[in-house]
């Protein structure tokens with residue numbers, strides 16, 4: 001028996017509700033299942049019964065059409081609009097949550113730094129492998145939509161490489177390694193990167209842009225290195 005709303009609801013006939021355009025009305029009398037609650041003006045149905053009916057209806061439907069239902073909701077969630085909506089929502093509320101709990105987050109990160117790093121090392125590799133195509137696509141999309149920023153990053157990157165290249169560096173040998181990288185990509189169809197063994201902007205020591213400090217890695221292996229700046 002549903003009685004909790006009884007006290008707060010004003011008695012209002014269906015006719016009154018129709019006149020005022022109200023979606024529901026309340027007579028104070030129980031329905032045949034003894035719910036004392038509002039009824040819909042449109043069809044006189046008890047709101048509690050309607051709720052129960054939709055729930056039962058859905059459950060029966062779900063039981064018999066589980067596969068179809070899951071497939072449809074999967075498709076719905078994979079449309080561009082829905083993805084964008086989810087992303088916006090997550091961004092908005094993630095930001096609010098972060099800003100209201102900033103100290104807690106900082107403290108948490110400090111306490112779990114090593115654990116997180118170990119986890120991220122494994123996870124980022126797995127994540128990349130699983131989402132290789134969409135990551136590449138997103139990156140291409142970003143570069144297309146931010147040509148100025150992309151160019152300026154490239155510019156900064158090139159400037160930095162130049163600074164880390166000593167006068168005595170063997171430029172021919174460096175070029176050879178990049179050509180070899182290109183050849184490997186064509187030959188294997190797998191993305192390869194030229195990587196600096198000692199990172200150019202390492203924390204303790206900084207490497208140089210010289211051929212003995214270069215190695216060719218698959219993109220996946222390179223991504224697993226913590227220094228993302230090395231990717232090119």
Ligand SMILES: [Zn+2]
Pocket residue numbers: 031032033034035046047048049050
């Ligand atoms: Zn009812």
